[in-house]
Amino acid sequence: MVRRSTMLVVVVSTLAVLAGSALSLPKGIKGPLPFNATGFLQWNPAKLQAHLASAAAAQNLSVDHHKLTCFRMQYIIGERMHLALRSDSTLAPGLIRLYFNDCFPNGCDASIFLTWPNTPECLYEPNKYILTGSAWDLIESLRKSVHAECGATVSCADILVVAAREAVKFVGGTINFPMPLGRPDGLAPATNLEVSTIPSARTEQASIMLAKFASRGFDHPAELVLFLGAHSIGRAHCESFKDRADRQTDDFSRKLFWHCQNDRSWLQPLDYITPDRLDTNYYANVLAGEGVLTSDMALGNDPRTRSWMEFYMNNPDNFADDFSILMGRLFTVRGGARRGEIRKYGCFKTNAAGPGAGIPGVVSSSDQEGAAASA
Ligand code: HEM
Numbered sequence: 001m002v003r004r005s006t007m008l009v010v011v012v013s014t015l016a017v018l019a020g021s022a023l024s025l026p027k028g029i030k031g032p033l034p035f036n037a038t039g040f041l042q043w044n045p046a047k048l049q050a051h052l053a054s055a056a057a058a059q060n061l062s063v064d065h066h067k068l069t070c071f072r073m074q075y076i077i078g079e080r081m082h083l084a085l086r087s088d089s090t091l092a093p094g095l096i097r098l099y100f101n102d103c104f105p106n107g108c109d110a111s112i113f114l115t116w117p118n119t120p121e122c123l124y125e126p127n128k129y130i131l132t133g134s135a136w137d138l139i140e141s142l143r144k145s146v147h148a149e150c151g152a153t154v155s156c157a158d159i160l161v162v163a164a165r166e167a168v169k170f171v172g173g174t175i176n177f178p179m180p181l182g183r184p185d186g187l188a189p190a191t192n193l194e195v196s197t198i199p200s201a202r203t204e205q206a207s208i209m210l211a212k213f214a215s216r217g218f219d220h221p222a223e224l225v226l227f228l229g230a231h232s233i234g235r236a237h238c239e240s241f242k243d244r245a246d247r248q249t250d251d252f253s254r255k256l257f258w259h260c261q262n263d264r265s266w267l268q269p270l271d272y273i274t275p276d277r278l279d280t281n282y283y284a285n286v287l288a289g290e291g292v293l294t295s296d297m298a299l300g301n302d303p304r305t306r307s308w309m310e311f312y313m314n315n316p317d318n319f320a321d322d323f324s325i326l327m328g329r330l331f332t333v334r335g336g337a338r339r340g341e342i343r344k345y346g347c348f349k350t351n352a353a354g355p356g357a358g359i360p361g362v363v364s365s366s367d368q369e370g371a372a373a374s375a
Contacts, residue, residue, distance in 0.1 A: 051332075052178075052180075052328065052329065052332065055331075055332040056180035056331075059180075059182075059183065059331075059334075060182055061180035061181060061182045061183060061331070062180055062181065062182060063178055063179065063180050063181065065158075065180070065181040065182035066150075066153065066154055066158070066181060066182075069150060069153040069154075070146065070149070070150035070153050070154055072149060072150075073146055073150065073154050073158075073162070074162060076142075076145050076146055076149060077142055077145075077146065077159065077162045077163055077166065078162075078166055080141070080142060080145060081138075081142075081163055081166040081167070081170075082166070082170075084134075084138055085166070085167065085170045088134055089276050090134065090135070090234075090235075091134060091135050091138060091167065092167040092168075092170050092171045092233065092276075093167075093171075093233045093234030093235070094130075094132075094134070094135030094136070094234070095135045095138070095139075095160075095163050095164045095167040096164055096167050096168060096171075096230055096233070096234075097130060097230075097234065098112060098130060098135055098136070098139075098160060098164065099160060099161060099164030099327075099330070100227070100230065100330065101126065101127050101130060101198060102157075102160060103161075103330045103331065103333050104197060104198055104216055104330070104333060105121075105190040105194040105195045105197050105198060106186070106190045106194045106333075106335040107183075107186075107333050107334050107335030108157050108160070108161055108183055108330065108331055108333070109157050109183060109184065109185055109186030109335055109340060110155065110156035110157040110159075110160055110185045110186060110343070110347060111185075111186035111188065111189050111190050112127065112130070112189075112190070113136075113139070113156060113347045113348050114186065114188065114189040114348065114349065114350065115189075115348055115349065116349055116350065116353055117188060117350070117352075118188060118189060118191075119189060119192070120189055121189035121190045121195055124192055124195040124196070125200060126195055126196070126198035126199070126200060127195065127198075128239070128240065129237050129239075129240065132237075138163070139156065139159060139160055139163060139347055140346060140347050140348070142159050142163060143156055143159055143343075143346070143347050146159060147344075152342050152343075152344040153342065154342065155183060155184055155185045155340070155341075155342045155343065156185050156343050156347035157183045157184065157185050157186075157340075158181045158182070158183060159347070161179050161181070161183075161331065162179060162181070164327075165177060165179055165327070168278065168324075168327060171233050171276060171277060171278040172278035172279075172320065172323070173277075173278075173320070174320050175278060175320050175323055175324045175327075176324055177324040177325065177327050177328035178328055179328060179331065180331060183331070183340070184339075184340020184341055184342065185340055185341055185342060185343045185347075185350075186335065186340060187339060187340065187341065187350050187352075188350075197212050197215055197216055198212070199212050199295055200295070201236075201240050201241070201293040201294060201295050202243050202294050202295070203294065203295040203298055204294055204295075204298050205298060205302075206221075206224075206298045206299050206301070206302035206304065206305045207302070209224055209295060209298065209299070210224055210304070210305075213227070216333050217332065217333060218326075218329075221304040221305050221308055222308045222311075222322070223326060224299070224305060225283075225299060225305050225308040225309055225312060226308075226312070226319070226322050226323050226326050227326060228282070228295075228296065228299060229278075229280065229282055229283070229312065229319060229323055230278070230323075231270040231271065231282050231292075231293070231296060232270065232271040232274065232277070232278055232279055232280065232281055232282035232283075233270065233271065233275065233276060233277065233278050234269075234270050234275070235267035235268060235269050235270065235275070236267070236268050236270055236292055236293065237265075237266075237267060237268075238259075238260035238264060238265075238266055238268070240292075240293060241256055241268065241292050241293050241294070242260070243294055244256065244292070244293065244294045244297065245257040245260055250289055252289060252290045256268060256292065268292050269292075270282065270292050270293075270296075271285055272285065272290070273285065278323075279316065279319075280312055280313050280316045280319050282296075283309040283310070283312055283313035284313050286299060286300040286309060287300055287306070287309055287310065287313065
């Protein structure tokens with residue numbers, strides 16, 4: 001899909017080059033549009049489409065994948081999601097975080113739901129609190145609805161990405177992205193090493209985050225900044241920003257400290273201006289020194305990422321376009337050489353676990369807290 005404002009940037013950039021004038025792009029960025037290390041012009045819709053199409057083909061994915069076997073699948077999910085999102089505002093951020101945290105370490109394979117056969121992925125530190133909220137349960141109820149109509153033809157991985165896209169659309173207005181489907185469910189949780197590619201919220205250096213994102217194929221500072229724009233929705237537990245609050249180095253951190261001291265179960269909006277709207281206010285907050293997580297603040301302190309935060313803060317249309325592209329591109333993250341399946345008995349266990357009891361189902365939040373603390 002060729003988006004209007006992206007087209008505009010390309011056209012304006014080309015004209016600027018022809019005229020020999022410089023565009024007002026962030027400091028330190030050479031050329032009319034940002035290139036990544038491989039020279040791929042990331043914001044050129046035609047090249048991007050070609051890149052996504054070849055990535056989808058290489059992974060046997062297609063937007064029409066379920067057309068013959070479950071043609072109503074997107075409709076079933078869309079309809080149920082719409083009702084659910086309207087009744088529970090925590091669902092959208094919960095699903096978007098689940099989508100990213102599942103896909104980033106080893107590809108979108110719903111491995112984040114597995115509690116078997118080795119350590120549940122959700123117990124590792126970057127996934128802390130991912131169990132809280134009802135997003136987790138919603139995925140299983142979507143699976144039941146889809147499988148009731150079509151049989152076990154759609155993976156939990158596909159259900160998660162379609163649900164996450166509905167969540168993004170719900171909170172993001174014009175933000176939307178095509179999603180090639182047909183990915184199998186993983187057979188085992190991602191390892192601690194794989195999950196550790198997601199940076200810790202205590203990361204103080206943007207360079208550490210830049211390196212981790214580059215390791216998963218997102219090697220431009222603008223991509224890191226765009227991804228983190230997702231922190232314009234949702235809430236964080238005190239434990240997630242304790243390090244920042246305890247430092248009490250500025251008025252905002254003192255406020256965070258005060259909230260948590262008064263109420264340990266306090267949930268801090270990641271963007272206190274518009275906490276339920278996916279927009280660019282997160283950037284404005286961080287640039288004003290009011291980012292909640294230490295990692296958010298680190299992006300504001302490094303010139304490579306700060307300049308992109310300023311760019312997107314001042315250009316919300318570009319944010320909407322580029323964020324859409326990037327959310328769609330998450331599916332290109334490749335996993336290890338795992339075989340896959342379509343989970344028949346629930347999103348929380350592999351088929352080898354069988355239909356009966358005996359294999360733990362969902363890990364409880366208190367299990368998660370204990371294990372994450374020691375991870
Ligand atoms: C440097 C990378 C990142 C770090 C360190 C990080 C860390 C965190 C932490 C600690 C929380 C709060 C958890 C809690 O206390 O409940 C959180 C929430 C959230 N994160 Fe991230 N995150 C990162 C990247 C991303 C990305 C790329 C996305 C999506 C594209 C994302 C989406 C979200 C959302 C939507 C929430 C709110 C969840 C809710 O309210 O249930 N994060 N993140």
